[in-house]
Amino acid sequence: MxxxxxxxxxxxxxxxxxxxxxxxxxxxxxxxxxxxxxxxxxxxxxxxxxxxxxxxxxxxxxxxxxxxxxxxxxxxxxxxxxxxxxxxxxxxxxxxxxxxxxxxxxxxxxxxxxxxxxxxxxxxxxxxxxxxxxxxxxxxxxxxxxxxxxxxxxxxxxxxxxxxxxxxxxxxxxxxxxxxxxxxxxxxxxxxxxxxxxxxxxxxxxxxxxxxxxxxxxxxxxxxxxxxxxxxxxxxxxxxxxxxxxxxxxxxxxxxxxxxxxxRERAAHQATIRALVQAVDLKDRYTRGHSERVGHASVLIARELGMAEDRLDVVRFAGILHDVGKLGVPTRVLRKDGPLTPEERRVIELHPEYGHEIVRGIGFLGEARAAILHHHERMDGSGYPYGLHGEEIPEFARMVAVADAFDAMTSTRSYSRARPVPTAVAELERCAGSHFDPRMVAALVRALDRHGWQPAVTADETTPATPPSGNVPPPRDATTAPQTTGAPLPPRPRERA
Incomplete structure (x- = not known):
């Protein structure tokens, strides 16, 4: 006290x-x-x-x-x-x-x-x-x-x-x-x-x-x-x-x-998390602040589902560290101003496995380690790295996947503009069942109705009024691709979120 x-x-x-x-x-x-x-x-x-x-x-x-x-x-x-x-x-x-x-x-x-x-x-x-x-x-x-x-x-x-x-x-x-x-x-x-x-x-x-x-x-x-x-x-x-x-x-x-x-132990845990997140932010300037917001959105989902308090910290760690594997991806690939080659795409899709290797020895993360490894799996089995589907995907990974996609859509980056929250929610609901767990999507929607959401600019500079010239890579996250009607979202050519 x-x-x-x-x-x-x-x-x-x-x-x-x-x-x-x-x-x-x-x-x-x-x-x-x-x-x-x-x-x-x-x-x-x-x-x-x-x-x-x-x-x-x-x-x-x-x-x-x-x-x-x-x-x-x-x-x-x-x-x-x-x-x-x-x-x-x-x-x-x-x-x-x-x-x-x-x-x-x-x-x-x-x-x-x-x-x-x-x-x-x-x-x-x-x-x-x-x-x-x-x-x-x-x-x-x-x-x-x-x-x-x-x-x-x-x-x-x-x-x-x-x-x-x-x-x-x-x-x-x-x-x-x-x-x-x-x-x-x-x-x-x-x-x-x-x-x-x-x-x-x-x-x-x-x-x-x-x-x-x-x-x-x-x-x-x-x-x-x-x-x-x-x-x-x-x-x-x-x-x-x-x-x-x-x-x-x-x-x-x-x-x-x-x-x-x-x-003291809790402070040491927090310092470890902060150091890893800062390293990721320094390496990929386009997603600065993204990790903390994904952690926050993941906790909103968990609370809405009635998850026990002792697991909420682990959910937050999972969201904050979901992209820690980017430390193993060459910087030139992360910051490339153009479409990725198939080989570069395969390299960047290794980041969940890199992340799992980085945190594997950190015992206090618990279930968060599985979420880091599987947050790009999809309910229909078309995700990576292992193509898991449905309930095979760990619960925390399904939460982080929804939180990750939502923040990617509602954040302004130097290569894409933020979507309004209602538009992002509609896209999540459209992809529920194929890409995302419908239960997690519904929980996030309820939490947003209850608490609201404050999107933020995460690039080093705000997006200009007109798209910048040159080859700007399209967003790699499935939910940030141009919205289509009925058809599945296209494969993601580039990781940014």
Whole structure:
């Protein structure tokens, strides 16, 4: 669980549009005025929430406050300190959020104002990767303090102190679950509301878009944090004292370490994919951006068919890497400004096999490897490289084939103009059953009706008003050939899509 002001991972959706999305004025990152005002209001509210604990007559249990604040700060410190990070194996939980159970334990153990103070040292120490660091830390401290204060208020309203017991008094289970659950839910709601606000003020998003999906993604993690916080609070109030509560942190830290390892591995996968796609784009400038759009369209088809979430990444990889075999095709053939000879056509039709050889040893691609090999097969068996037909063609390959043809038709290249989306859809439907799987075509049509499509120019320059002079090769993809009525599309003389 990462706080919205901490970090944005490339290629992944974040919980909020963070201050990394600040506008650039004369090359310097600046925070929009609305965001500065929003952060200022949050700081004032956090100060007002914590101020009562500083009054002499407040009776604040400073020992407990200091211990919990120090504990939370120590949990966040390894991510800030490079030396400690390397000592922990080079992969430590990063960003505020990994140790929210400590703060939720504080919300259950302390009065609201005192609980808000425990969030400040750790929030200010947590790692910040991108400038401006000061407002990021100020925002994180204010938002976290407000969330802890609200959680403690909710827990106190449900007599949490009595439910937890003290010393030899056993906690009142299952009633103790009620204030703990209320605290975790309140903490989640406040952070989500604040996240949406910073997202709207920094990114200029409409309110509905700014908060969309935030609560759904946050509920489950905060529920787990709430249970861990309850365990810490119960042990803290037991006869064994605060030391026993530290044992709860060990499984929390291990789970965070595993989570960080997963994200490191995922980032390595993404870097591998990006490197391969960039190599293809550099070699064949006519299809720049095509791979990413085919990956996107393939995911649209998969989602429309109800494919499990754990397979969607593989579908996307299949679409993005479907043309990676072009790395094995001579550049002079890819960029030839004229009709291909039969020999050159045979060379370019080897690119699915080249692609399969390139990715064969990349284990995380899974089913994507078969899609790369077979995305030019046709339902009637007239495709290549093996002439498979019907259900013999892997499912992912049938998805990618439809996505590939659709993007080829709707993208403007230096040698062909984009077709309107309705025209491309009509062509796909006409070829469904002979070239394409009708189920995949129907799924793409439904997805387009639901989400729309933004075609893009992918050549180095836009297509001129009139076709360029000279021998411009006709599009090689079956669906991009001039439309005919009833007859099958002609063989493809040249690979471009």
């Amino acid at each position: 990462y706080h919205p002001m901490v970090r944005i991972r490339s290629g992944e959706p974040s919980r909020a549009a963070q201050l990394a999305s600040v506008t650039r004025v004369m090359g310097v990152k600046v925070i929009p005025g609305a965001a500065r005002g929003y952060i200022g209001c949050a700081l004032l509210a956090a100060g007002a929430a914590a101020l009562p604990a500083l009054r002499p007559a407040a009776g604040t249990p400073w020992g407990t406050v200091a211990l919990l604040a120090a504990l939370y700060a120590l949990c966040e410190l390894p991510a800030r300190c490079r030396l400690l990070g390397r000592a922990a194996g080079g992969s430590v939980p990063i960003g505020s959020g990994s140790f929210f159970p400590v703060l939720l334990a504080a919300a259950l153990l302390l009065p609201p104002a005192a609980a808000a103070l425990t969030a400040l040292p750790g929030s200010l120490l947590a790692r910040v990767d991108e400038p401006p660091a000061a407002p990021r830390r100020a925002w994180r401290a204010a938002a976290t303090a407000l969330a802890v204060w609200a959680a403690a208020t909710a827990a106190g309203a449900l007599s949490c102190a009595t439910a937890l017991g003290h010393g030899p008094d056993a906690p009142d289970f299952p009633y103790a679950l009620l204030p703990a659950g209320a605290a975790a839910l309140t903490f989640c709601l406040v952070l989500t509301a604040l996240d949406g606000g910073i997202r709207a003020t920094v990114g200029g998003l409409p309110a509905r878009a700014a908060w969309r999906g935030l609560l759904g993604r946050a509920l489950a993690p905060h529920a787990v944090h709430g249970l861990a916080g309850l365990m810490m609070a119960v042990l803290w109030r037991s006869t064994y004292g605060p030391v026993s509560a530290l044992f709860v942190l060990l499984p929390i830290y291990i789970s965070c370490w595993v989570f960080a390892q997963y994200h």
